[in-house]
Amino acid sequence: MAAAQLTTDHLTERHRPTLEKALDAIRTRAYWSPHPEHPKAYGEDGSLSAADGLAAHQAVLGRRFELDQPGTDGWTGGETSPYGPALGVEYPHADVEVLLPAMRAAMAGWRDAGPETRALVCLEVLARISARTHEFAHAVMHTSGQAFMMAFQAGGPHAQDRGLEAVAYAYAEQVRVPLVADWSKPQGKKEPLELRKSFTPVGRGVALMIGCNTFPTWNGYPGLFASLATGNAVLVKPHPRAVLPLALTVQVAREVLAEAGFDPNLVALAVERPGEGIAKELALRPEVRIIDYTGSTSFGDWLEANARQAQVYTEKAGVNTVVVDSTDDYRGMLGNLAFSLSLYSGQMCTTPQNVLIPRDGITTDAGPKSYDEVVADLAGAVSGLLGDDARANALLGALVNPDVRARLEAAPELGEVVLASREVAHPDFPDAVVRTPVIVSLDGAKPDADAVYLSECFGPVAFAVRVESTADAVELLRRTIREQGAMTVGAYTTSPDVERAVEEVCLEESAQLSLNLTGGVYVNQTSAFSDFHGSGGNPAANAALCDGAFVANRFRVVEVRRPA
């Protein structure tokens, strides 16, 4: 192996201060990020400007994406942007019989590097990704359908934050045990028993990261970096519609690993041929000992039940609820909810689906409001927010795939439409499928209404559910979390008793709660280093991003005892 171009000294100087700050942030959970959110913050110090990012993106389109992985047995691809254009990128197709052993063989050197070097190398990978944020923004936009600014922020700095957070947790977890300990046990008058003990964190094997269509980097980076930082090799299996952002990620990781003197096969890409369904095959391979997955409940459940040789971390479907009891800022509540329902056309696992409103209405600072008034005002707030096409495009993005569009189109049959969806034309991409959300009112007292609101209807479909009372809303919240899972819960109330009741349900059913959000923080957004994404304690996900449990079982500690 060639001498490393990236020495430990370099890496320490560049990244140790960032690691320290990240470790501090996950302890205090105060606001912190080293990754700027504003596009204009990029373009100096070696990072790509907006123009250079776009050019870099365009340069990878319509050609082969070279990775120099072992075991490439052909080329595959076929992504089409939710905005219309085909990307035309072809990726190497892997012969896993060759690739997986090569990845396993890369692990010993990575293990011997130790937790700190591994963390610093991961931070270099993230820093180079950060420098290419403008390029990644286009890749995320044209695979997920997110609007540019969201693709930039959620696919760039926010995803990098989540990756860094995972590295910090992984590092902290591994250094809880010292590398060496001297042990001396008194024996009364006799000589003490003395041993020298060494402790080595060892990865479990190959980690399989199965990416999703909507947030390829944001949902992918935590597992990828948690596994890599704990000594595992990571095989990235992107969603076939969202390969490019993860292919770029793998490319950067391989480049950094090689420069730091490690085997680049510690990170590799596995793209499937159309209809090949390689996730199932990969998930059952004996080399694969960790799996991270974001996607459908059915495949997540299949992984948990069948990939028994692996630690499986899943984020699946859920039904997110907002309980509306009362508010002292009616206008703020409506504006906040309207934004939450509209952002990325409701295609976030954290978007509220069911807004529970008592049959007799609610009290507000603007006087009592009936159920119908609340629903109509919410519809009005959404239409107002999205009335201007430019603003609508900037908020909504495009529908990510035909399934979402089909659900949207079927939604009016489910109840009373209080806000119809409308088509929005995109000025640059005539084939983009841009739609405003539909709001459907359901009477919770009707038999079988629960068959509708207790199913996840992923996409721009929200249900206003007329419930008997706030107490009933709280009980329905409990049932929804327990049976369907929830990534988020929201509630609006001025009553301490109701607040306490909702909080108690969330504590008992293990769901993350946002209370009385009326300003610029939304129930569907979380901030790395401070907020937990999911709880891992209800059916929507078996892990939270990011906590000790997310990293602790990705490695084991091997102890060697010797007489001192």
Place this chain on the structure above:
Amino acid sequence: MAAAQLTTDHLTERHRPTLEKALDAIRTRAYWSPHPEHPKAYGEDGSLSAADGLAAHQAVLGRRFELDQPGTDGWTGGETSPYGPALGVEYPHADVEVLLPAMRAAMAGWRDAGPETRALVCLEVLARISARTHEFAHAVMHTSGQAFMMAFQAGGPHAQDRGLEAVAYAYAEQVRVPLVADWSKPQGKKEPLELRKSFTPVGRGVALMIGCNTFPTWNGYPGLFASLATGNAVLVKPHPRAVLPLALTVQVAREVLAEAGFDPNLVALAVERPGEGIAKELALRPEVRIIDYTGSTSFGDWLEANARQAQVYTEKAGVNTVVVDSTDDYRGMLGNLAFSLSLYSGQMCTTPQNVLIPRDGITTDAGPKSYDEVVADLAGAVSGLLGDDARANALLGALVNPDVRARLEAAPELGEVVLASREVAHPDFPDAVVRTPVIVSLDGAKPDADAVYLSECFGPVAFAVRVESTADAVELLRRTIREQGAMTVGAYTTSPDVERAVEEVCLEESAQLSLNLTGGVYVNQTSAFSDFHGSGGNPAANAALCDGAFVANRFRVVEVRRPA
């Protein structure tokens, strides 16, 4: 609920310093224990003396063991000491339809108490158990068959250490996140976004601890205390032959919980009627969200495959290997190995089973030794160690159950007997089944020899395996760990290359290694706060005692966000 007799102030004063020391010990992994190993250290400061402990033990025999649990629908029992006498104790039999909901209902108050109070209450439980160590010693002796001194130490202070270690890990894991955080995100020239966030660790539900026959307290306490300290209720399901030590534990825990103002149903006992097999039923109950199990591979695998609603921590069968390559202390090596093979008649999950010795012999400080010489000298060391009946009884204890005896009696058929087992008479218990270990020599080159040495033969049966070379021994070690799992690995070598090769196998296959032990530390003994018991990375166990991974997934953190 009555006012708490045990206030937080009392608990803090009594136990906070111990908790601090335990937290320090798991970081430094230096020697530490607050629980004296010597029987004479007890009898003052409220702890039971030897005589009082024996009297207390005798007082519970032959009668009903009252626990005042909800849902008791009868009485059951039937333990017989491996030393002969029937214990005659009857325990409440639980109607789980009543008991489990009562346990679940106890959790909210325990959750609200927070991590520190929970830890301190657990430490009070352990302190009261410690004060009754002399009583527990008899209970462990007459259920496990351990000799008195081992029952005293392993069943008393060492088990209490492991419980305390679990509490320390659980506490440390829960306080990694602050209870409250203020979050302020700058917005350029606009006012910052501000939130107040609260974080609450919440238990998962009822934790089921399934006890084992050989080490009811030592193997049971880590799971029990890890689950309790992280906010769960714990249902203790003892092995039907080893109920008493865990019944005493449950009794103490319920007493302390009530005195501290908590619902005693946070800890309860479930004893099965003969042949009832309630572990399977309990393991699948929806209330049960955590399971700790020590026992057979078949039932451990069943739990992992079927109890999908729960986090399952298992310690199962394994095959422990000692590689003998060379030594500079031949006499020390033989003495150390002889002790390891004899202690508790090889009925430890950590006892070596296969001693791999090269066909051409080994080099030692006493000159070269052929395979036959090494085997004969090891046999001689064991006979010497156990030649005196009093010493033999003190080391061996009694065979724990008829299965072990049957395996011992069948062992001579497996190969060439180089040391026959002998019966040892016990001076106090004429019905005790006390046997010295058998050593059987196997030729590794023979076809199908691996069918013998690659199966766990739990009990006083050791195999000397003649291998081609040290290199072959190292490869057989790898295969054994990978296929069968191992709780421990031992090796003797003076060669840095061999040492490195054995270490590499243990790192790659995730097994705990003891090198060149020749003095008073044995491969089958681990020290809480310093040594890991198992690795969780090979088939013998899916968790280690005790590390972050053992506690991190027993609770989830629920966040509540509010505008600041």
